[in-house]
Amino acid sequence: MAENVHISGSLRRRLTFSLIGGAAILAATLYLVARSYSAQIAQQGQDNILGAAVSSILDVAIMRDGAVEVDFPYASFSMLNTPSDDRVFYAIHQDDTLLTGYEDLPRAPIPVGEKLGFATVEYAGTSLRLVSASRTLVGADLRSQVTVSIAQTQDALAVAQNRISRNVALFGAGFFLLTALLSFWASATTIAPLKRLTQSITRRGPTDLSPVSKPVPSEMAPLVGSLNTLMARLEQSLTRSEEFIAEAAHRVRTPLATVRAHAENTYQRVEREDNRAALRAMMRAVDESSRAAGQLLDHAMVTFRSDNLEKEQIDLVALAGELVRNLSPVAEMKDIDLILQGDAVVEIEGDAILLQNAIRNLIDNALKYSPVESRIELNVTATPRPQVVVCDQGPGFPPDRMQALTNRFSRGENAGDTVGSGLGLTIARDVVAVHGGSIHLSNRAEGGACVTLSF
Amino acid sequence: MRHIIVLVTALVLWVTAGGPLAAQDWEDRRVFGTPTSNEATLRILSSTDTVFLAPIIEGFIRANPDWAVEYLVTGTADADMLFRAAPDRYDILISSAMDLQLKLVNDGYAHALDGVEHPEWAMWRQSLFAFTSEPAAIVLNRAAFKGRELPQTRQELITALRERSDYFTGRVGTYDVRRSGLGYLFATQDARVSETYWRLMEVMGALNTRLYCCSGDMIDDVAEGRILAAYNVLGSYAAARQEEDDRFAIIQPSDFPTMMMRTGFVSVQSVHMDEAEAFLRHLVAAQTGQGAQAATSPLPPLAVSADGSAGAIIPLDPSLMAFQDRLKRRTFLEEWENAVIQ
Numbered sequence A: 001m002a003e004n005v006h007i008s009g010s011l012r013r014r015l016t017f018s019l020i021g022g023a024a025i026l027a028a029t030l031y032l033v034a035r036s037y038s039a040q041i042a043q044q045g046q047d048n049i050l051g052a053a054v055s056s057i058l059d060v061a062i063m064r065d066g067a068v069e070v071d072f073p074y075a076s077f078s079m080l081n082t083p084s085d086d087r088v089f090y091a092i093h094q095d096d097t098l099l100t101g102y103e104d105l106p107r108a109p110i111p112v113g114e115k116l117g118f119a120t121v122e123y124a125g126t127s128l129r130l131v132s133a134s135r136t137l138v139g140a141d142l143r144s145q146v147t148v149s150i151a152q153t154q155d156a157l158a159v160a161q162n163r164i165s166r167n168v169a170l171f172g173a174g175f176f177l178l179t180a181l182l183s184f185w186a187s188a189t190t191i192a193p194l195k196r197l198t199q200s201i202t203r204r205g206p207t208d209l210s211p212v213s214k215p216v217p218s219e220m221a222p223l224v225g226s227l228n229t230l231m232a233r234l235e236q237s238l239t240r241s242e243e244f245i246a247e248a249a250h251r252v253r254t255p256l257a258t259v260r261a262h263a264e265n266t267y268q269r270v271e272r273e274d275n276r277a278a279l280r281a282m283m284r285a286v287d288e289s290s291r292a293a294g295q296l297l298d299h300a301m302v303t304f305r306s307d308n309l310e311k312e313q314i315d316l317v318a319l320a321g322e323l324v325r326n327l328s329p330v331a332e333m334k335d336i337d338l339i340l341q342g343d344a345v346v347e348i349e350g351d352a353i354l355l356q357n358a359i360r361n362l363i364d365n366a367l368k369y370s371p372v373e374s375r376i377e378l379n380v381t382a383t384p385r386p387q388v389v390v391c392d393q394g395p396g397f398p399p400d401r402m403q404a405l406t407n408r409f410s411r412g413e414n415a416g417d418t419v420g421s422g423l424g425l426t427i428a429r430d431v432v433a434v435h436g437g438s439i440h441l442s443n444r445a446e447g448g449a450c451v452t453l454s455f
Numbered sequence B: 001m002r003h004i005i006v007l008v009t010a011l012v013l014w015v016t017a018g019g020p021l022a023a024q025d026w027e028d029r030r031v032f033g034t035p036t037s038n039e040a041t042l043r044i045l046s047s048t049d050t051v052f053l054a055p056i057i058e059g060f061i062r063a064n065p066d067w068a069v070e071y072l073v074t075g076t077a078d079a080d081m082l083f084r085a086a087p088d089r090y091d092i093l094i095s096s097a098m099d100l101q102l103k104l105v106n107d108g109y110a111h112a113l114d115g116v117e118h119p120e121w122a123m124w125r126q127s128l129f130a131f132t133s134e135p136a137a138i139v140l141n142r143a144a145f146k147g148r149e150l151p152q153t154r155q156e157l158i159t160a161l162r163e164r165s166d167y168f169t170g171r172v173g174t175y176d177v178r179r180s181g182l183g184y185l186f187a188t189q190d191a192r193v194s195e196t197y198w199r200l201m202e203v204m205g206a207l208n209t210r211l212y213c214c215s216g217d218m219i220d221d222v223a224e225g226r227i228l229a230a231y232n233v234l235g236s237y238a239a240a241r242q243e244e245d246d247r248f249a250i251i252q253p254s255d256f257p258t259m260m261m262r263t264g265f266v267s268v269q270s271v272h273m274d275e276a277e278a279f280l281r282h283l284v285a286a287q288t289g290q291g292a293q294a295a296t297s298p299l300p301p302l303a304v305s306a307d308g309s310a311g312a313i314i315p316l317d318p319s320l321m322a323f324q325d326r327l328k329r330r331t332f333l334e335e336w337e338n339a340v341i342q
Helices: A011-059 A155-202 A218-269 A273-307 A316-333 A352-369 A424-434 B002-017 B050-063 B076-085 B098-106 B154-163 B181-193 B196-206 B215-224 B235-242 B273-287 B318-324 B326-340
Strands: A061-064 A067-070 A088-094 A097-101 A116-123 A126-138 A143-153 A312-315 A337-342 A347-350 A375-381 A387-391 A438-443 A449-454 B028-032 B041-046 B068-073 B092-095 B128-130 B134-141 B172-175 B210-212 B229-234 B248-251 B263-267
Touching (some): A011 A155, A061 A143, A067 A097, A067 B326, A155 A218, A312 A316, A316 A352, A316 A375, A352 A387, A424 A449, B050 B235, B050 B273, B076 B092, B076 B098, B076 B181, B098 B263, B128 B273, B134 B215, B172 B181, B172 B196, B181 B196, B181 B326, B196 B326, B215 B248
Parallel strands (some): A337 A375, B041 B068, B041 B092
Antiparallel strands (some): A116 A126, A387 A449, B028 B068, B092 B263, B134 B229
């Protein structure tokens, strides 16, 4: 069926890709956020140490005899030791004059209300984190602003950041992989009800147009609702047309019988051979129409009874025997021997009228295609399965179209001028199908066709 | 008149040699190997006496016969000054003044070497490599302490000096920390650890201590009996000298040890970068027992304690820059002068 459907994309693939894409975006965002956050924390750590160093120097600045003295502790610098041996630069300014330290080292602007000012500057050909703090010293007759600035390279920070980045990247990649795997699982789970619905519809018999009754997810409810409505409408229109056909056939049959009776009467009376020939042709046509109408009725009845099957215990042998007795006169007209063979009793559960109809149609067909002075054999057996086999000595089925022959109004190409509507095998097939059996067409090696109904 | 002759000679040398280098008054200057050209000569500026490094340099020349090494010796403070003035003139700087060396590296004068396997505490920025660990020692004239117990700590030295102050007056010695970078390093580290240093300096100052530029001179004078006690002498020099001269005793103070590391680095402006790197690697390998020279070198090796840590050695980190600060140095020297020069 799928080959008749235009396919545009796949829900499952789209769902999977959306989930994987989302995971990729999340993982990338996670990586960027975690990295920038850790960079901030690492920077905060360095800033804190630099701030402490600056404060420890500023604390010991005193004004003595009008001169600033800064005898800072050894620890001020030893605390700046890092695993990457970062370079350290410092400067102590009195007002705008360099007291000691590195010339040209810039001072970080100190925001109003803050004790420390931070900046990242370029100095000595490298990028430095710079911290400044200042304090007002009051001497005997002068006030001085002492500013301490310490700057440090960021090698250790870069090492830490690279390590964090690597770890976060690994974490993000792991997260992404896990989510990708989960998304395959999630899309499979999501798509499963759709698959179940497809399977339950595919598995249905050809005449099953009942609504889908199994619960479906809410997103699929409109689709299944529409499907149910469509099937209900289809069934309704199917029933209506079957009824129409039955009604039509019934209405045609009665007038046809009247015409047949008049034609027969007239045939007895006319003498001229050409008139008699015309009447024979007319009667033959009427027979044909009548038979077709009968088969249409049969078919409609099969369809109707299939929907409301009444099963009872039936003996197939008895049923076949009755048919053989009824049809023997017709067979004798063509000098055909109608022979019933097989087991004594073959019992199955089934609808007698339907089965009778099916077997009669098979015998009808056999009679129609059998040459004069031939045999038609009915084999009814119980093992291995209850079976009815009808074989004739006619031309057989065209081998290439055997399966299609059971379709409605389909006739073999070698049917020639034999009268027939093409409904016989269809009726037999439908009857066997409602009994849970199968029909099998074959040709015999010595010539002639065989139809096997297995129950 | 003599001064003028010296000056003229110096001037002539300057002109003939074509630069201020020739005018430099080196403590020692020696060329190893046969210089094929000026291009193939490594210039090593060092505060370490030639005899200590000679086996290592000779080993390097053997491995690189096309190269020559010009080894220039001067004091630590001098070496620092000369190097800062012309970093492109020297390929390698070796000094015992860790603080000066570290500050040079911090100020960007050193070239970083990749992949040198060396303990973390014995190098800085992959540029400055320590290759010895040497204690500061007290050197005593044995005759002066005949029949007496040798002082083992700074406190005992103070007591010993005070007991016989007339005997020791004018006959004690220590570094002139104003002139010697290593002396300044030892003094600042001592002062950082204990107040005893200042008391010792006051006692020595009261005894009219003599001040020296270099360990060698102090050891000579103690051996000869010109002075009887010297404080903060380089233990390695004293030990080397003692092998042939038993007139003095070497005491490593047991109250707290002061250990320094001799360090070297490649100048960032070296014109023979590859060879200079090779020499420094050779030096480090030889001094950490990886090279063939380990046994023959008179230099003490880099002592790695059992747990791989630096032990009592002055840490090679930015704290060394504290006493290099101009204000702090001035304050320290004022205090030192107040104690020592009376």
